[in-house]
Amino acid sequence: MKRLLAGLALSVLAAMPALCLLAPVPAQAANIQNVDLGKNAEVWFAEDHTVPIISINISLPGGSAYDPAGKAGLANFAASMMDEGAGGLDSKAFHEALANRAISFSARAERDYVVIGITTLKENAPEAMHLLQLALTRPRFESEALTRVRAQIIQSLEQDQAEPPRVASRAFMRDFFGDHAYAHPVSGEIGSVSSVTAVDLRNFAHGHWTKYGLKVAVAGDITAPQLARLLGETFLPVSGAAPPTLPNVGRLGAPGVHLVPLPVPQPSVYFGLPGIMRHDPDFIPGYVANYVLGGGGFSSRLMDEVRVKRGLTYGISTSLTSLNKASVMAGSVATRADAVHQTIQVVKDTLAEFAANGPTQQELDDAKTYLTGSFPLAFASNSGTASQLGTFQRQNLDIGYVARRNSLIEAVTLADAKRVSKRLFDPARLTVVIGGSPAEARGPQIPVPLPPGNPPQPAPPPAGAATAQAPGVASQGAMPEPKPANKPLAGPVTTPKAAKKP
Amino acid sequence: MAVAPPAGLAAPATSADRAKLSAPAPVNPRQTGNNTFQFALGNGMQVLVIPDHRAPVATQMLWFRVGAVDDPPGLSGMAHFFEHMMFRGTKQVPDDAFSQIVAKNGGEDNAFTDHDYTAFYEEIAKDRLPLAMKLEADRLANLDLSDSHVGPERDVVLEERRMRVDNQPQSLMNEQMMAALHLSHPYGRPVIGWTDEVRRIDRASAQDFYDHHYAPNNAILVIAGDVTPDEVRKMAQDAYGKVPARELAPRAEFAEPPRLAETRMVITRADAKVPLLDRIYRVPSYAQGMPGQAEGLETFAQLLGGDQTSLLYRVLVEQKKLATDAGANYDGDVRDAGEFSVYAVPRPGVSLEALEKAVDQVLSVSTIALPGDADLNRAKTQLVAGVIYRRDSQFALASAYGQALAIGLTVDDVNEWPARIKTVSAEGVRKAAQMLQRRQAVTAYLVPGSDK
Numbered sequence: 001m002k003r004l005l006a007g008l009a010l011s012v013l014a015a016m017p018a019l020c021l022l023a024p025v026p027a028q029a030a031n032i033q034n035v036d037l038g039k040n041a042e043v044w045f046a047e048d049h050t051v052p053i054i055s056i057n058i059s060l061p062g063g064s065a066y067d068p069a070g071k072a073g074l075a076n077f078a079a080s081m082m083d084e085g086a087g088g089l090d091s092k093a094f095h096e097a098l099a100n101r102a103i104s105f106s107a108r109a110e111r112d113y114v115v116i117g118i119t120t121l122k123e124n125a126p127e128a129m130h131l132l133q134l135a136l137t138r139p140r141f142e143s144e145a146l147t148r149v150r151a152q153i154i155q156s157l158e159q160d161q162a163e164p165p166r167v168a169s170r171a172f173m174r175d176f177f178g179d180h181a182y183a184h185p186v187s188g189e190i191g192s193v194s195s196v197t198a199v200d201l202r203n204f205a206h207g208h209w210t211k212y213g214l215k216v217a218v219a220g221d222i223t224a225p226q227l228a229r230l231l232g233e234t235f236l237p238v239s240g241a242a243p244p245t246l247p248n249v250g251r252l253g254a255p256g257v258h259l260v261p262l263p264v265p266q267p268s269v270y271f272g273l274p275g276i277m278r279h280d281p282d283f284i285p286g287y288v289a290n291y292v293l294g295g296g297g298f299s300s301r302l303m304d305e306v307r308v309k310r311g312l313t314y315g316i317s318t319s320l321t322s323l324n325k326a327s328v329m330a331g332s333v334a335t336r337a338d339a340v341h342q343t344i345q346v347v348k349d350t351l352a353e354f355a356a357n358g359p360t361q362q363e364l365d366d367a368k369t370y371l372t373g374s375f376p377l378a379f380a381s382n383s384g385t386a387s388q389l390g391t392f393q394r395q396n397l398d399i400g401y402v403a404r405r406n407s408l409i410e411a412v413t414l415a416d417a418k419r420v421s422k423r424l425f426d427p428a429r430l431t432v433v434i435g436g437s438p439a440e441a442r443g444p445q446i447p448v449p450l451p452p453g454n455p456p457q458p459a460p461p462p463a464g465a466a467t468a469q470a471p472g473v474a475s476q477g478a479m480p481e482p483k484p485a486n487k488p489l490a491g492p493v494t495t496p497k498a499a500k501k502p
Numbered sequence: 503m504a505v506a507p508p509a510g511l512a513a514p515a516t517s518a519d520r521a522k523l524s525a526p527a528p529v530n531p532r533q534t535g536n537n538t539f540q541f542a543l544g545n546g547m548q549v550l551v552i553p554d555h556r557a558p559v560a561t562q563m564l565w566f567r568v569g570a571v572d573d574p575p576g577l578s579g580m581a582h583f584f585e586h587m588m589f590r591g592t593k594q595v596p597d598d599a600f601s602q603i604v605a606k607n608g609g610e611d612n613a614f615t616d617h618d619y620t621a622f623y624e625e626i627a628k629d630r631l632p633l634a635m636k637l638e639a640d641r642l643a644n645l646d647l648s649d650s651h652v653g654p655e656r657d658v659v660l661e662e663r664r665m666r667v668d669n670q671p672q673s674l675m676n677e678q679m680m681a682a683l684h685l686s687h688p689y690g691r692p693v694i695g696w697t698d699e700v701r702r703i704d705r706a707s708a709q710d711f712y713d714h715h716y717a718p719n720n721a722i723l724v725i726a727g728d729v730t731p732d733e734v735r736k737m738a739q740d741a742y743g744k745v746p747a748r749e750l751a752p753r754a755e756f757a758e759p760p761r762l763a764e765t766r767m768v769i770t771r772a773d774a775k776v777p778l779l780d781r782i783y784r785v786p787s788y789a790q791g792m793p794g795q796a797e798g799l800e801t802f803a804q805l806l807g808g809d810q811t812s813l814l815y816r817v818l819v820e821q822k823k824l825a826t827d828a829g830a831n832y833d834g835d836v837r838d839a840g841e842f843s844v845y846a847v848p849r850p851g852v853s854l855e856a857l858e859k860a861v862d863q864v865l866s867v868s869t870i871a872l873p874g875d876a877d878l879n880r881a882k883t884q885l886v887a888g889v890i891y892r893r894d895s896q897f898a899l900a901s902a903y904g905q906a907l908a909i910g911l912t913v914d915d916v917n918e919w920p921a922r923i924k925t926v927s928a929e930g931v932r933k934a935a936q937m938l939q940r941r942q943a944v945t946a947y948l949v950p951g952s953d954k
Binding site for chain 1: 554555556559589597598602605606607626630653659660664669774775776809811820827847849850876884886888890891893895896
């Protein structure tokens with residue numbers, strides 16, 4: 001079979017340039033430039049006039065890790081309130097001002113940052129940025145909007161309690177991070193969200209919606225001087241106060257299998273290990289190794305063992321995610337109730353083998369050609385470019401990284417990948433959480449302690465670990481999504497489009 | 503998967519469309535819009551090219567005019583299952599080598615299935631586009647279905663069903679509603695299939711499905727990206743030209759009987775933690791409707807429940823404080839009947855009955871009062887801007903055109919859609935509201951509680 005495969009590759013590829021000779025840098029990457037917005041703020045800009053659209057991705061140091069004690073979910077609540085009225089505009093007027101010009105405006109909290117996404121037609125950019133300025137500097141936090149948004153968040157938290165992936169990932173984060181600020185769910189707990197007041201929101205916005213540490217990524221139909229003027233005006237009245245720093249984390253992980261019972265046909269399993277920090281030279285080798293193990297859709301070892309060979313799941317993936325104060329290698333898989341323990345065993349065996357031997361030379365080469373060759377896909381649209389640049393900014397990378405990135409991946413040797421695999425994928429240290437009730441009981445299981453007075457609170461996946469998303473935390477919005485049945489049915493791999501590149 | 507709305511007033515797509523495919527078509531690319539070019543291969547494959555030179559990448563989508571409506575009786579889920587099998591190998595590209603080769607070459611690949619169509623795609627560096635085409639052509643002609651692949655893949659699909667449907671009370675309810683809404687049309691069968699019928703799919707039935715539906719004369723190739731129409735013509739001829747046309751199974755036509763009464767259902771589930779009111783109306787689609795009807799419904803859906811400035815949100819959520827969320831949606835991009843849906847989530851303590859009454863009041867007012875200019879203009883602005891935003895994404899563009907062609911509409915239908923939306927009048931919106939007849943609808947309550 002392999003022989004035939006090689007035959008095809010030859011016949012098809014013979015007429016084409018050698019496999020690894022893709023341009024290491026996308027066309028746009030060369031055009032990414034800095035725009036000055038004063039000290040402590042950073043703006044990256046990719047100019048493109050093909051489509052009359054501007055996409056903007058803004059990161060502020062106001063993620064859920066800054067939630068005060070007892071107010072878990074405050075950062076997310078504040079982000080959800082960002083388009084609910086500011087300055088002279090109440091909630092209704094603010095929404096209409098956006099909708100009248102078809103300006104797309106969204107804000108979501110991650111663990112380190114609050115991330116604002118704006119997409120606008122070129123001619124509406126001044127109005128879009130004016131509304132952003134109002135939202136950041138003069139939020140109203142009126143009681144009608146506050147009550148409504150609170151009810152939406154709480155309903156969403158209630159529904160999460162019945163969703164195995166949420167239940168498992170929330171419990172995982174709590175167990176894995178212990179008492180650090182990364183442990184609690186981004187969207188909080190029902191009790192803590194119930195206690196949030198307008199004063200809490202105002203204080204949080206005042207302390208965290210600041211241009212100290214501001215990161216802005218822009219792509220699209222505007223020139224650098226126009227953008228500099230627009231951003232300068234927009235952020236002029238925004239506070240420049242320094243936000244508090246986050247504490248360092250202590251020991252990571254709670255090895256063992258933990259169970260959160262839930263009567264569902266398909267339990268979810270969330271598992272993870274301490275990762276590698278973004279600034280550590282081993283991060284890139286670790287990222288490449290993780291691609292081989294579980295990051296690469298159909299190409300990954302775990303997908304092959306769990307789905308292709310055994311039909312145990314629709315999808316399994318792992319990701320290496322570095323937050324500002326900690327890193328985690330996490331994965332998720334869902335399977336029928338009577339196959340949970342079998343699936344966990346296959347995952348552990350696959351990890352053990354991989355830790356011992358690492359990838360093969362062929363796997364490493366294939367990972368490199370994918371990771372470098374697919375990089376330009378992230379820059380094929382304004383929204384994709386802004387979002388990818390924003391992801392790099394939140395990882396505290398410099399603007400030159402965009403041009404350097406593929407050569408760093410090319411430089412990973414087999415010895416690097418083997419060494420890092422040993423460091424990363426030790427199954428003995430694995431923290432495993434089952435959300436759901438396995439049909440056959442086997443192996444030691446530790447019941448997960450519940451927070452006092454609250455049922456288990458499912459969390460958004462910590463770092464898009466259930467997805468193929470790379471570093472940069474993805475969290476779910478707070479709005480319930482009662483829209484019925486998505487169609488068409490996507491398949492056969494769950495890998496989302498537009499996965500972020502490391 | 504978000505597919506932006508295309509549009510059209512074309513005659514309903516029928517089995518006659520398939521016959522048309524084998525008719526001679528222009529060999530050289532012909533410009534059919536501002537930035538679209540079309541031609542056909544000798545074997546009947548239709549090709550559409552959408553140049554976009556911003557990055558050295560391209561998106562290939564191969565659409566087939568086959569979907570869940572073509573599932574054989576008793577084997578619901580076949581079209582979707584078969585989409586999975588297309589990733590299970592040929593003699594030359596065995597097992598799951600297809601996706602591995604794409605990945606090795608820096609590409610992303612996947613596929614999706616709906617009632618009317620099945621589509622496969624790759625996003626890849628432009629110099630790898632010939633490779634992606636050869637891979638698609640290979641599995642179009644040489645799929646190797648073996649029992650050792652069918653068994654595990656069937657289990658994978660059942661896991662997919664558990665994840666998307668069985669674990670999701672809202673999806674389960676939607677499935678029941680669709681089954682009740684369409685009295686005999688296969689739109690009432692879930693695309694993913696009923697569990698016990700998926701279990702019955704075997705190698706022989708899959709082979710039969712492949713033989714009768716997967717052929718170049720049943721396919722539409724869409725290429726968006728850093729390419730020229732002439733380049734694509736050469737590449738496509740080289741990759742797909744040798745695949746012979748095949749006799750196709752005639753596509754069944756369904757005459758849906760009239761609905762004489764509203765269907766109502768209450769679904770009680772322990773895994774539902776939040777109640778939900780949902781209603782789906784059977785309405786005309788772009789393909790079936792009289793001129794302007796679908797555009798009216800599209801605009802009304804936006805006005806009624808497209809976002810937080812919409813009527814339902816304003817009245818139910820903000821003013822009356824009966825709901826935490828409410829909205830509406832129109833799906834008219836189908837070959838047969840379209841669907842118009844309305845939903846609302848009650849605030850704690852509000853009954854679904856009270857909520858439904860309030861929804862009906864909003865709908866009832868819409869059948870009498872004309873929408874205000876500001877609201878109408880805002881709805882139209884958003885719909886039209888959506889088309890400009892779509893131009894930012896090769897994937898969204900290729901999806902919009904591919905879907906339109908797959909359901910029997912034309913490139914012109916897609917290109918003229920914004921202009922037609924702009925002409926929708928206040929009276930057109932009121933007429934759309936009047937088309938929502940309760941006897942053409944299924945209304946469902948999702949109620950948290952013991953389902954034992």
